Amino acid sequence: MARARGRSVDQVVAAYLDHLTVERGTSHNTLDSYARDLRRYAAHLQAHGVTDIGAVEPGHVTAFGVALREGDADHRPLAASSAARALVAVRGLHRFAHADGITEHDPARDVHPPAPARRLPKALPVDDVLRLLGTPPPDGERALRDRALLELLYSTGARISEAVGLDVDDIDAEERTVLLDGKGGRQRLVPVGRPALEALDAYLVRARPVLAKRGRGGPAVFLNARGGRLSRQSAWQVLKTAAARAGITASVSPHTLRHSFATHLIEGGADVRVVQELLGHASVTTTQVYTLITVNTLREVYATAHPRALG
Known part of the structure; x- marks a missing residue:
């Protein structure tokens, strides 16, 4: 398969969301959440000088995970569950790009979302x-x-x-x-x-x-x-x-x-x-x-x- 080159992050995000809609039948609410998370990811990459999906490295994904939990100039820190969801979206994006021949490597393969905090059951006195x-x-x-x-x-x-x-x-x-x-x-x-x-x-x-x-x-x-x-x-x-x-x-x-x-x-x-x-x-x-x-x-x-x- 010939590998496409020079695809921007925004282009691949759009293609990935279309894939989720058409081929995976993902719910509207989930799509909205993924779109929001991936827009933030694209903005994060752009702030670090990365616009080509093929130029993303594992360190960029890891840094995005840190920004999710600690916040940045434009966003407040996310709860652990929301940060984990955003990283799931990012992992899905890069897995899609690699499987579709858009990128040669999957930079998010070894970056895992943090384990969700253990919620204590609610009991009445x-x-x-x-x-x-x-x-x-x-x-x-x-x-x-x-x-x-x-x-x-x-x-x-x-x-x-x-x-x-x-x-x-x-x-x-x-x-x-x-x-x-x-x-x-x-x-x-x-x-x-x-x-x-x-x-x-x-x-x-x-x-x-x-x-x-x-x-x-x-x-x-x-x-x-x-x-x-x-x-x-x-x-x-x-x-x-x-x-x-x-x-x-x-x-x-x-x-x-x-x-x-x-x-x-x-x-x-x-x-x-x-x-x-x-x-x-x-x-x-x-x-x-x-x-x-x-x-x-x-x-x-x-x-x-x-x-x-x-x-």
Whole structure:
């Protein structure tokens, strides 16, 4: 293949964005982000005297990564996630140029985006969880269902998808356990607390039969108003509505009660490997993030309570 020469950075950026649009079907939002990042990259190269895509060297790409994180005369520093996204765009640009025969080498091949900062899961304080579970719901079948769902989520640490995937036969009231279907087809038995079992019993006896009559008699534990299996989105809405009713101002997510379950266990002295089993994590490394939350809490308490903490 004959190699084209003298292509400007701007020309190759335009060709790359066209490639993403036509051949890759990239979303409009992603294209906008890439275009913005690559315009900044082109301006950075031009400021360093580079306008030909073939003249770009690894040092230019590395310097751009530094400018993203530290800022420059025209731009403020970017968050780690935004800087990583910009470098992904740059790597894609140079990979495209090399594969298309525009350049002989890929100067970004060995320049990797920084690992994103590990975000700590959001957990509610124990008092907020108790208020969430203790706020009386309205009357009716769905109210009993919602109460049972919330109690189960906090009692077992189940993902919302695992909770709505439960069938009636997965609950063993005598053994006080539920069988959850986790990621990758892994199943696990998880203990259930007495308040959750009582809420489940009230729902299964008094409300589920009424809801089931409206559907086709499926095995799902949690049913919607039409008698079908409750969706993950509807279960999340149950949580959001309950949080608003309880006056909880912190943002809630599908994992709020799962994160609270894990954090409260760790704070209560549970071994991280036991929590790993309860959560269904394949690796204990995933679970160890909850120990970071506990350490942060200890630091905050120490900083505010110890008379020599700031000395």
